[in-house]
Amino acid sequence: NAGVMQNPRHLVRRRGQEARLRCSPMKGHSHVYWYRQLPEEGLKFMVYLQKENIIDESGMPKERFSAEFPKEGPSILRIQQVVRGDSAAYFCASSANRGGVNTEAFFGQGTRLTVV
Amino acid sequence: DAKTTQPPSMDCAEGRAANLPCNHSTISGNEYVYWYRQIHSQGPQYIIHGLKNNETNEMASLIITEDRKSSTLILPHATLRDTAVYYCSSAPQVGGGADGLTFGKGTHLIIQP
Numbered sequence: 001n002a003g004v005m006q007n008p009r010h011l012v013r014r015r016g017q018e019a020r021l022r023c024s025p026m027k028g029h030s031h032v033y034w035y036r037q038l039p040e041e042g043l044k045f046m047v048y049l050q051k052e053n054i055i056d057e058s059g060m061p062k063e064r065f066s067a068e069f070p071k072e073g074p075s076i077l078r079i080q081q082v083v084r085g086d087s088a089a090y091f092c093a094s095s096a097n098r099g100g101v102n103t104e105a106f107f108g109q110g111t112r113l114t115v116v
Numbered sequence: 117d118a119k120t121t122q123p124p125s126m127d128c129a130e131g132r133a134a135n136l137p138c139n140h141s142t143i144s145g146n147e148y149v150y151w152y153r154q155i156h157s158q159g160p161q162y163i164i165h166g167l168k169n170n171e172t173n174e175m176a177s178l179i180i181t182e183d184r185k186s187s188t189l190i191l192p193h194a195t196l197r198d199t200a201v202y203y204c205s206s207a208p209q210v211g212g213g214a215d216g217l218t219f220g221k222g223t224h225l226i227i228q229p
Contacts, residue, residue, distance in 0.1 A: 004159070035219075042203070043160065043219040091159055104150070105217065107159035 004029075004094050004108035005074075012114045013082045021077040021111045025094030032075040033105060034067060037089045049075060082115045089113075119143070120204045125224040134191040136223050138204030141185040147208050149180060150217060151189045153200040160203065160219075163189065199227045 005024040013019050025032050031050055035043040048056040049069035060067065064082075069075040079086055089112050093105040121139045128134040140149060151163040164171055164178045166187075171178045177190040191198055203222040 006159075033217075042221045045218060089157065093160075104162050104165060106162060107152075109159045110157075 004092055004106055006090075006092050006108035006111050008111060009109065010112045010114070012116060014116055015083055016081050019079040019082050019086070019113055019115075021079075021090050021092075021113070022074040023077070023092030023094075023108060024074040025092075026096075026106055029094035029096045029106075031095045031097060031105075032069050033093045033095075034075075034077050035091045035093065035107075037091060037110075039088075043091060046077075079113075082113070084115045087113055087115045119206055119218060120220060122202070122204055122220065122223045124221065125226065127226050127228055128191075128194050130196060130227050130229050131193055134194040134198065134225055134227070136189040136191075136202050136204075136225060137186065138189070139186045140204070140206050143184055143206045144208065147206040149178065149184075149187050150205045150207060151176070151178065152203045152205070152217075152219070154203065154222070155197075155200040163202075194225075194227045196227050196229060198225065200225060 004026055007022050011019055033048050034046040036046055037043050046059040047067045051069055052071050064080045066078045089110045091107050091110045093107045095105040096103045119142055148165050148167050150165040152160040153163055154160045164173055164176050166178045166180055168180055168184055180187045201222040201224050203219045205217045205219055207217050
């Protein structure tokens with residue numbers, strides 16, 4: 001049973017380009033969460049999605065950032081017109097729902113975005 | 117902002133028990149205590165969670181005080197591979213989901229040979 005898969009592991013973008021980060025949850029998991037970690041900082045929650053629904057996006061910047069989790073395929077975190085301040089590690093986590101209760105979350109290895 | 121406070125760093129000798137404290141004085145009655153660790157910029161790894169009873173699994177033990185305002189993660193026989201940043205968090209239901217998980221700066225545990 002593969003864990004949470006994120007790709008790419010490393011992504012370099014020039015200022016103004018778009019960054020697309022992909023996350024495939026663990027098998028059987030229907031909940032996906034995205035976190036951002038700046039250098040030497042803790043993890044900051046960004047967004048929580050279920051299939052085809054955004055449940056909580058309270059941690060998402062108001063502009064340039066969007067996330068989706070389609071019925072088929074991985075979850076995508078999209079950053080438009082990247083700036084140097086977007087350089088960070090982006091982690092995805094997934095969990096299952098059993099009897100209405102979410103199980104513990106498991107994290108992927110992250111995508112390290114560098115904006116040059 | 118994180119709802120927990122942890123010491124920024126701790127040392128422990130290899131083979132000894134590592135005891136990592138966490139204060140969560142504002143924890144709500146329906147919130148679980150979670151522990152994760154992050155080894156050198158890898159993805160965070162789930163360790164253990166609990167509500168009010170002490171818990172043990174193959175990785176660690178979790179001791180929660182009776183008033184639930186603090187807890188201690190115990191690694192019974194620390195190895196060099198346990199060197200990592202350990203995060204304590206609280207969230208309102210099992211798993212949180214992870215939208216309920218807020219992480220502060222954690223405790224950097226260094227295992228000394």
